[in-house]
Amino acid sequence: MTTCPSVSKPVIAISGLGAVTPFGSGVNALWQALLRGNSAISDMDLFDLGGIACTRGGVIRDYTPPVGMASTPRASSFAAGACHEALAQARLLDDPAALAETALITASNFGDIDVGEPALIPPGQNGRQPAAGIHCAHASPADRLAETFGLGGLRIALSLSCASGASAAATAANLIAAGRAQRVLIVGYDALSRFSWSGLCSLRTMTREVVRPFDAARSGTIFSEGAAALVIERADLCAARGATALAWLRGWASGNNGHHMTAPAPRGAGSTAVMREALVCAGLPPEAVDHINMHGTGTKPNDSTETQAIQDLFGERAAAIPVTSVKGLLGHMLGAAGSVELIVSVLSLQQGVIPPTGNLTTPDPECALDVVTSPRNVALHCVLSNSAGFGDCNAAAVLTRDAPEPPCVAPGAAATVPVLITGLGVISALGADAEEHSAALQEGEPALFPLARFTVPEAAEPPLVGEAPDVDLDACGVAPKAYLDRASQLFLAACGMAFQTSGLDAATLSALNAGIMGGTAWGCQSTAELFFADFILKGPRLVKPFLFPHAYANTAVSLAAMEWALKGPHENVVTRATASGVALIEAFDLLRAGRTKVIAVCGADALSGVALNARATTDDPTPMGEAAAALVLEHADTAKARGARPLGQLLGCGLAPTADEALQAALTQAGQTPDALHAVYVNASARSAAARLLPGLSIEEPALLCGDVQGATSALHLVLALLARPTKPVLVLTAEPGACVALIASCAA
Numbered sequence: 001m002t003t004c005p006s007v008s009k010p011v012i013a014i015s016g017l018g019a020v021t022p023f024g025s026g027v028n029a030l031w032q033a034l035l036r037g038n039s040a041i042s043d044m045d046l047f048d049l050g051g052i053a054c055t056r057g058g059v060i061r062d063y064t065p066p067v068g069m070a071s072t073p074r075a076s077s078f079a080a081g082a083c084h085e086a087l088a089q090a091r092l093l094d095d096p097a098a099l100a101e102t103a104l105i106t107a108s109n110f111g112d113i114d115v116g117e118p119a120l121i122p123p124g125q126n127g128r129q130p131a132a133g134i135h136c137a138h139a140s141p142a143d144r145l146a147e148t149f150g151l152g153g154l155r156i157a158l159s160l161s162c163a164s165g166a167s168a169a170a171t172a173a174n175l176i177a178a179g180r181a182q183r184v185l186i187v188g189y190d191a192l193s194r195f196s197w198s199g200l201c202s203l204r205t206m207t208r209e210v211v212r213p214f215d216a217a218r219s220g221t222i223f224s225e226g227a228a229a230l231v232i233e234r235a236d237l238c239a240a241r242g243a244t245a246l247a248w249l250r251g252w253a254s255g256n257n258g259h260h261m262t263a264p265a266p267r268g269a270g271s272t273a274v275m276r277e278a279l280v281c282a283g284l285p286p287e288a289v290d291h292i293n294m295h296g297t298g299t300k301p302n303d304s305t306e307t308q309a310i311q312d313l314f315g316e317r318a319a320a321i322p323v324t325s326v327k328g329l330l331g332h333m334l335g336a337a338g339s340v341e342l343i344v345s346v347l348s349l350q351q352g353v354i355p356p357t358g359n360l361t362t363p364d365p366e367c368a369l370d371v372v373t374s375p376r377n378v379a380l381h382c383v384l385s386n387s388a389g390f391g392d393c394n395a396a397a398v399l400t401r402d403a404p405e406p407p408c409v410a411p412g413a414a415a416t417v418p419v420l421i422t423g424l425g426v427i428s429a430l431g432a433d434a435e436e437h438s439a440a441l442q443e444g445e446p447a448l449f450p451l452a453r454f455t456v457p458e459a460a461e462p463p464l465v466g467e468a469p470d471v472d473l474d475a476c477g478v479a480p481k482a483y484l485d486r487a488s489q490l491f492l493a494a495c496g497m498a499f500q501t502s503g504l505d506a507a508t509l510s511a512l513n514a515g516i517m518g519g520t521a522w523g524c525q526s527t528a529e530l531f532f533a534d535f536i537l538k539g540p541r542l543v544k545p546f547l548f549p550h551a552y553a554n555t556a557v558s559l560a561a562m563e564w565a566l567k568g569p570h571e572n573v574v575t576r577a578t579a580s581g582v583a584l585i586e587a588f589d590l591l592r593a594g595r596t597k598v599i600a601v602c603g604a605d606a607l608s609g610v611a612l613n614a615r616a617t618t619d620d621p622t623p624m625g626e627a628a629a630a631l632v633l634e635h636a637d638t639a640k641a642r643g644a645r646p647l648g649q650l651l652g653c654g655l656a657p658t659a660d661e662a663l664q665a666a667l668t669q670a671g672q673t674p675d676a677l678h679a680v681y682v683n684a685s686a687r688s689a690a691a692r693l694l695p696g697l698s699i700e701e702p703a704l705l706c707g708d709v710q711g712a713t714s715a716l717h718l719v720l721a722l723l724a725r726p727t728k729p730v731l732v733l734t735a736e737p738g739a740c741v742a743l744i745a746s747c748a749a
Helices: 025-036 075-087 096-100 114-118 131-135 139-149 164-177 194-202 235-240 266-282 300-320 334-351 434-443 484-504 506-512 526-539 553-564 577-592 610-615 636-641 658-669 684-693 708-723
Strands: 012-021 102-106 155-158 183-190 225-236 247-256 291-293 322-324 381-387 393-400 419-428 465-466 514-517 570-573 598-605 627-635 648-658 680-682 698-700 730-736 739-747
Touching: 012 025, 012 075, 012 164, 012 334, 012 708, 025 334, 075 114, 075 139, 075 183, 075 225, 096 183, 102 139, 102 164, 102 334, 114 131, 114 194, 114 610, 131 610, 131 739, 139 155, 139 183, 155 164, 155 570, 164 183, 164 225, 164 247, 164 334, 164 381, 164 570, 164 577, 183 334, 183 381, 183 465, 194 526, 225 235, 225 334, 247 266, 247 334, 247 514, 247 553, 247 570, 247 698, 266 300, 266 381, 266 393, 300 381, 334 381, 334 393, 393 570, 393 648, 419 434, 419 484, 419 577, 419 636, 419 708, 434 708, 484 526, 484 553, 484 598, 484 627, 514 577, 553 570, 553 598, 570 577, 577 598, 577 648, 577 708, 577 739, 598 708, 627 636, 627 708, 648 658, 658 684, 658 730, 658 739, 680 684, 680 708, 684 698, 684 730, 698 708, 708 730, 708 739
Parallel strands: 102 155, 102 183, 291 322, 291 381, 514 570, 514 598, 680 698, 680 730
Antiparallel strands: 012 225, 012 247, 183 225, 247 393, 381 393, 419 627, 419 648, 598 627, 648 739, 730 739
């Protein structure tokens, strides 16, 4: 998991909170309703349920979005309302200069799927709107929010199922600790839709009654819509602006159970691990925790295993720590669950009150905890918030009322531990493995041909694409699976090849507590199309339960975590072009600081009708491609101890809103000058910047050979650069609106 010794991180403040929930707009509406014990659950009347047995949910009504967001999708408009309130409380709305330096991280299960659904309707069926596919990309809401509020910092979208909101806080803190951002607005959000409601109901996790966390008669959870936002920033900058620190983000962690797509691990092992690591990160012992805001879904397995996780971490003291779950009253807010629980944790610290867990009448002996059932006044100093989600995603955060001591080192001043590249795997239109890619690079012939694997009815003729060859998972060391989406096949194949070349197997990776980080623009869109086709053609009650969890954007990275027992740092970035680059940089920072030993990073995107139709609505003439590229990044001491032969070294990285800033940061960190570089690998959006900033340097644009591979771009370009066997360091420069990635790497002699 993501760990961070307290000596190497700055003091981080939370300075703004914002919420839009079924209780109404505003944090105060949320807080007062929880203290009163009100229920946010009502009849589900947003759409025709078509006979679905689950008929109640947390629906938002009578909501007025901020100015400029009235015509936006419901999910984005909820996010905008929460962001507006958080920015206002942090005294940022009237400070254009500060907004221009503020980064944005969005976190969601489904993004704007409520308006993207028409793109998933099968051809020939009423209501099909291929152009709506643009709303199936998580990057779209991030772009809209950044432009609405004038946020000029980094722009990143994440999707880690119901751990998304909490994971966003961990990613924000990682960026601040590494000196790559100074202030981050995070927002977890989701709206209820036909797609999500039918799928969630099919999994039989929803109750037809009420949510009863930790009750002997609990029978499931109920899902709600809404958004929760927090401003997270360096404490010195918060004070300099005259803003108030509402609480302090002392520790954070993310990880994976490596167990099952929907079932929790035995004894909640993944939750135990991230909670423990968050405390290590905070530099605090378990005894310091005064209260735990639990995930507490009200399902039989979750509440029991989360209880066991707390017992395993806190021992005999577990039964004496007051705990609560807001889901009993609020419902489960999907991608916003973790962020709304962070808000409630901040309010508990501020006001010394723990809100009640709703509907608990008969405590389950298996959940032997001090569950708060009426508002309890307690002098709180330290609160632990725990989150989890489908795909075995876990995240935890430690908040305190009192400020910690200043850090011993400046932000970003991590130890200069070499980060080695010890494994790589690749599959794209250029070939099925590294050897075929090396040969294709020497030939320099484009592998762009008319689409053959499936048809796009809206296209007059098959579009020109870079189509990858069939995947041989067995050759990549991947166990057979009953069903794998094309994107997941590519992802697992590339990871398998990377681990084979690195000499790492599942047992070794587990012993090293290795992590996995993914980058994708589209996730598993072809599965989403299959799932929703059943909804349209057969009805909501006859959708396939197995398909639904495999339609999440984090499916591929979670499957990899399960395949190789990758329980360490876990991330899934869903920006358009920079996704795998952002993941590589976060992994680099964690390794360089000595916070973990091994992280695999894989970028993958597959061709789908949704993605191709969305591309057709833009003016980008570049053919689309599909690919997966994986790299094993390893702490130099770990690689040496096991006798690994490195393929190269990642020397320095830059992550910034502009190419100029990203390039300068990477050069400085790598200790390089432009004239020392061999070549620069770019996507189309970075081409002009590379020509301007690096005159005379050879510019390579792989999309001309294999198509624009979207979220896999940065990872693919780094793999191709290493396969070219350069004698001098190479630069990878990937750009999109709001984010530019710069990676400098050298090839092993």
